[in-house]
Amino acid sequence: MKNEISFFEQVYEVTKLIPKHRVTSYGAIAAYLGAKGSARMVGWALSSAVTHSDAPAHRVVNHKGLLTGQHHFATPDTMQQLLEAEGIPISDHQVQDFDKFFWDPAKELL
């Protein structure tokens, strides 16, 4: 037996650490967890996070700032609504000024 936390539980922790008015990418979380290149696993974990945890998965988008996971939420609008409610402008399912709102756990959480 090991005391290490499961990969998706680590994703929950990092996701819950994302500051408000900030977003991050799957690859950034994956790299921070040492799973660099396995960004798909982050998305897999977050898909469970939406219904299986209280982590703000809506703050995680792909490397283009596109809200690819909105169809995993209760409604296709939920993700965008939550982000806009936090002050993040969304247009065409994409985060505006993504580079400015980007939060890298490997650098800022350091």
Next chain:
DNA sequence: GACATGACGGCAG
């Protein structure tokens, strides 16, 4: 065990 799919990302053209 093989094959296909998935909230992705990097690289080449």
Next chain:
DNA sequence: CCTGCCGCCATGT
């Protein structure tokens, strides 16, 4: 920036 291809690892059939 866009398109195409491969790598990544867990899950479902």
